[in-house]
Amino acid sequence: MPSRRKSAKNSASSQKWLNRQSKDIYVRSARGSGHASRAYYKLEEIDKRLNLLTQNSWVLELGAAPGGWTAYIESKIDVNKRGQLIVCDTRPIQATAGTCVIKGLYGDPATEAKIEEKLVSGNLDLVLSDMAPNITGVRITDQAASIELAELAEEAAKKWLRIGGSLVVKVFQGDGSDSFIKKLKTYYSMIQVIKPRSSRAQSREIYVVGQRFLGGS
């Protein structure tokens, strides 16, 4: 495609995105409340349904930037007492002083080692992943990348979650998502698939929640 046509197309889609953002009630609420992203409301909704977080929870959050979920978790757990929150992303994350921020690519052994070093214990109560791939627009590629990230999160949970703990993981609905969910059923006695109201209807993202971890090997 000639570059002028391509940049016209890009600026039209940017404009569409800007229009959609300005109308989106969750974007407006997030701005009004000072939250880093509208994603805050997705986790709030999931947690209100399932009560995953308590003051003393030990939590690992993957794909945390810009920090919407982090702010929600910080509002629920007491990181200055018994709770612990470790957040990880390649991009900068807004977090309060008691939260442990790991900047790095999850999946890279060096990042995993940094997380391991910070864990008070390998007995986490909750592992969350909102990791999402950079969208290329090629559906098959984006779908495969989403499944890969979901699997990384699942592996993290297998490594560090306590028996009885929970996992919340974003995955795009499509090729591989059903088998991913089926696999999780081996490791958790309760599985729910949630599409929060605050998740855009046109987005293929869903959240799979595994509760009562049975242990993994």
Ligand SMILES: C[S@@+](CC[C@H](N)C(=O)[O-])C[C@H]1O[C@@H](n2cnc3c(N)ncnc32)[C@H](O)[C@@H]1O
């Ligand atoms: C949808 S955003 C997360 C939004 C976040 N939950 C919030 O509430 O602000 C997805 C994030 O996943 C991160 N990400 C994708 N792959 C990653 C990886 N392998 N390791 C760490 N972060 C990753 C991206 O950098 C991006 O910031």
